[in-house]
Amino acid sequence: MPELPEVEATRQSFADKIAGSTVLCVRTGKPLRWPLACAPARLVGRQVLGVRRRGKYLLIDLDQGLLLVHLGMSGSLGFALHLPEPGPHDHFQIVTTRGTLRLHDPRRFGCVVYAESEASETVRKLLGKLGVEPLTDDFCASRFHAGLRRRQTAIKQVLLAGDLVVGVGNIYASEALFLAGIRPTVRAAKLSLPRATRLHAAIRDVLGRALAGGGSTLRNFSNANGESGHFQLEAMVYAREGQPCRVCAAPIRALRQGQRSSFYCPQCQKA
DNA sequence: AAAAGCCCCTGGATGC
DNA sequence: TGCATCCAGGGGCTTT
Numbered sequence: 090m091p092e093l094p095e096v097e098a099t100r101q102s103f104a105d106k107i108a109g110s111t112v113l114c115v116r117t118g119k120p121l122r123w124p125l126a127c128a129p130a131r132l133v134g135r136q137v138l139g140v141r142r143r144g145k146y147l148l149i150d151l152d153q154g155l156l157l158v159h160l161g162m163s164g165s166l167g168f169a170l171h172l173p174e175p176g177p178h179d180h181f182q183i184v185t186t187r188g189t190l191r192l193h194d195p196r197r198f199g200c201v202v203y204a205e206s207e208a209s210e211t212v213r214k215l216l217g218k219l220g221v222e223p224l225t226d227d228f229c230a231s232r233f234h235a236g237l238r239r240r241q242t243a244i245k246q247v248l249l250a251g252d253l254v255v256g257v258g259n260i261y262a263s264e265a266l267f268l269a270g271i272r273p274t275v276r277a278a279k280l281s282l283p284r285a286t287r288l289h290a291a292i293r294d295v296l297g298r299a300l301a302g303g304g305s306t307l308r309n310f311s312n313a314n315g316e317s318g319h320f321q322l323e324a325m326v327y328a329r330e331g332q333p334c335r336v337c338a339a340p341i342r343a344l345r346q347g348q349r350s351s352f353y354c355p356q357c358q359k360a
Numbered sequence: 361a362a363a364a365g366c367c368c369c370t371g372g373a374t375g376c
Numbered sequence: 377t378g379c380a381t382c383c384a385g386g387g388g389c390t391t392t
Contacts, residue, residue: 091385091386092385092386095385119369122368122369122386122387122388123388145386145387159386159387160385160386161368161369161385161386161387162369162384162385162386162387163369163370163371163384163385178370194369195369195370195371196368196369196370196371196384197368197369197370198368198369198370198386198387199386214388215388239361239362240362240363241362241363242362242363242364246363246364249386249387250363250387251386251387258385258386259384259385259386260385261385310385327385347363347364347365348365348366349384349385349386350383350384
């Protein structure tokens with residue numbers, strides 16, 4: 090599940106396999122976060138050109154239109170030549186000439202939305218305010234710092250908001266802030282250029298390593314082939330309240346920010 | 361424009 | 377064992 094590394098690992102696990110296929114039939118389950126926005130039958134016969142990612146959205150390009158897929162909190166995709174009978178939490182699937190793609194999402198915070206084109210209102214609404222991709226060269230430290238200086242709220246919240254930089258979810262936000270030695274409550278605007286630069290590097294480091302590990306999250310995750318990440322990335326602070334810091338042994342602390350939990354080491358992240 | 365809250369939904373863990 | 381409560385990796389929308 091889904092921060093950027095998991096979404097990207099999911100994309101990589103089925104993009105090449107589904108590309109070039111033709112949609113044979115579509116099945117929908119319970120309603121997801123947003124309606125599909127077209128009659129499922131209209132997708133039949135369309136060709137799948139490829140799969141891209143923007144932030145935590147997957148974009149499945151069709152020869153006419155595209156599907157925006159978001160995994161929400163509990164979603165995962167499966168892709169195989171044959172999948173077992175759909176279960177009660179399988180809420181969308183397309184059978185193609187190369188295999189079946191299925192969204193499994195118990196909490197149904199995820200979505201599959203059809204858009205006529207990338208210029209459509211739907212795409213603009215969902216992707217229009219997304220920030221820069223952290224693993225590309227567009228993510229540069231000085232521009233990151235400049236963006237932070239305009240924000241008066243806590244740095245952790247700015248990372249999660251996704252309008253400055255995308256893909257950093259609740260786990261990796263805490264982890265990146267730890268690596269950078271920055272307390273999650275610090276006002277974004279107060280970060281110096283050197284500290285913002287450290288954070289910039291920490292974000293790339295933690296996301297990059299997680300992706301290299303196959304979307305190794307700290308909990309359960311499996312890509313569209315049902316393979317789990319390597320779990321090579323162990324959390325330094327996330328969900329470790331009261332446990333000793335792996336660097337200095339001070340007890341890790343937890344707090345709530347914007348209805349989400351944050352974790353930090355009071356010793357390694359003094360400010 | 362930016363920030364803060366609210367809410368969507370189900371399942372698993374915990375506590376009584 | 378049964379039931380209530382709390383918590384969960386996201387993010388769009390509304391209100392301030």
